[in-house]
Amino acid sequence: MAFRASVVRLNRAIVYTQNGDPAQVLRALTYKPLPPPAPETVNIKYLLAPINPSDVNVVQGVYPAKPSLTSLVDGQPDVFVGGNEGLAEVTHVGSGVTDLVKGDWVVMTKAQAGTWSSSRNVGVLDVLKLPRVEGLTEVHGATMTVNPPSAYNMLNDYVALEKDEWVVQNGANSAVGQAVIQIAASRGFKTLNLVRKRSDIDELTRKLKDLGATEVLTYDDLNDRNLTQRIVKEWTGGKGIRLGLNCVSGPDTTSMARLLGQDAYLVSYGAMSKQPLALPTGLFIFKNLTSVGFWQSRWYKQKTRSDKENLFKTLATLIGHGKASPEHEIVTIPAEDSDEVAGQKVREIFAKIAEGQYGKKVLLKIAGSE
Incomplete structure (x- = not known):
């Protein structure tokens, strides 16, 4: 046998x-x-x-x-x-x-x-x-467990955004940045996306807009005071931007922070420039800016198993219905x-x-x- x-x-x-x-x-x-x-x-x-x-x-x-x-x-x-x-x-x-x-x-x-x-x-x-x-x-x-939840939680946990409100972010072509664009678009938020100047900027702009980006600018564009005033007055209807997401830090983030409106949050989750985050004191005094840090690992430690299950159910549905x-x-x-x-x-x-x-x-x- x-x-x-x-x-x-x-x-x-x-x-x-x-x-x-x-x-x-x-x-x-x-x-x-x-x-x-x-x-x-x-x-x-x-x-x-x-x-x-x-x-x-x-x-x-x-x-x-x-x-x-x-x-x-x-x-x-x-x-x-x-x-x-x-x-x-x-x-x-x-x-x-x-x-x-x-x-x-x-x-x-x-x-x-x-x-x-x-x-x-x-x-x-x-x-x-x-x-x-x-x-x-x-x-x-x-x-599923790092970039999409970081994007979702930063959009969800700090400011109760309403449809057609703006979010500004740097590092917009990063994995988290692309997830922010797609999740924000699915919820009816508008995004102003900042990237560094490069030879293929037109191609990158098309790519990000295909994902759902509303506007794409370079950090150099923020040096144009006329443009930044238009962003605040025309694009946001004078309401200002209430949520900024930062993974770069350094001078470019200082310029981005000036776009934020009253009672806004600046949420930092990285420092790709390897430079410190420097913010004008006036933003805190006159605009009541709140600057916080976000780390997805800390979120997991602080939340219940039920919170995590609900997060993944939400993300699976969002991602399964069209997120690239x-x-x-x-x-x-x-x-x-x-x-x-x-x-x-x-x-x-x-x-x-x-x-x-x-x-x-x-x-x-x-x-x-x-």
């Missing part, structure tokens, strides 16, 4: 043991198949996991959020597994798990979950089921590659990212072997 051998699925993760340049310290590590999930846990297979700028900073050791050491291979040192964001599919469900079944899509609610992996075992409270809305793709799901996927490239690390070859491929990806050779978001697909 012939016996059929059981399928053994080896796993792989992109790991590091010390902080540094990702193009130097990252490597691939193959580890044993996952055992059946313990109670209140599930085994998941990662479908796609993006490389975000913050991921690079985490590996470098300069980001506030830190991953935990993980034991993947018996007898070898614990490692840090890269990746904070990603989409996974449930493959096995432990006892006591009632809200998830095999085949469900899930996203991570635990920061620095180690998403640059093929498969992992996770606690049921560390993931949330993603509604399978028509039109929602794997790319949408994999990029971010420009992306999927890079597969094949199962047949040795760890040495796979690690070299990953390091080369990060070297190209550092050199600006990728003009789009990179998503990793880490294949396990059977």
Whole structure:
């Protein structure tokens, strides 16, 4: 009588043991198949996991959020597994798990979950089921937990905007900026979008307007006092802009802040210029400006599981009904590659990212072997 051998699925993760340049310290590590999930846990297979700028900073050791050491291979040192964001599919469900079944899509609610992996075992409270809305793709799901919620919450949490009110933002061509444009347009808000001057500004303007941008200007345009006065008086009907979103800081944000009206909020979520944020005192005294910082990771820590579920239901519906996927490239690390070859491929990806050779978001697909 012939016996059929059981399928053994080896796993792989992109790991590091010390902080540094990702193009130097990252490597691939193959580890044993996952055992059946313990109670209140599930085994998941990662479908796609993006490389975000913050991921690079985490590996470098300069980001506030830190991953935990993980034991993947018996007898070898614990490692840090890269990746904070990603989409996974449930493959096995432990006892006591009632809200998830095999085949469900899930996203991570635990920061620095180690998403640059093929498969992992996770606690049921560390993931949330993603509604399978028509039109929602794997790319949408994999990029769901950082940029779209940042855009949605900044638009929602500070100012109760009414239809046809304006929002001004810099870094408008960033992933968050594009999400702001699309979500704002879906809610009837107008957006003034600021970008740096470049040779292809007309092409970029068309692209952003296709997403739903109302107006696109360069930072240099803000030096034209006649134009800025027109923005305040004509475009907004003299009401001023009540919400500004800043990911750049430096002098360009100082100029942008002058467009804000009475009782406005300036919400900062980045500083791509690597310069401090300087604001005229008069904006605080005479316009009662409120300047705050936003960090999506803090939002997750402060909110209930119900809040997170409602957020993802809202975003899945918005995205599934027309929000375009971010420009992306999927890079597969094949199962047949040795760890040495796979690690070299990953390091080369990060070297190209550092050199600006990728003009789009990179998503990793880490294949396990059977």
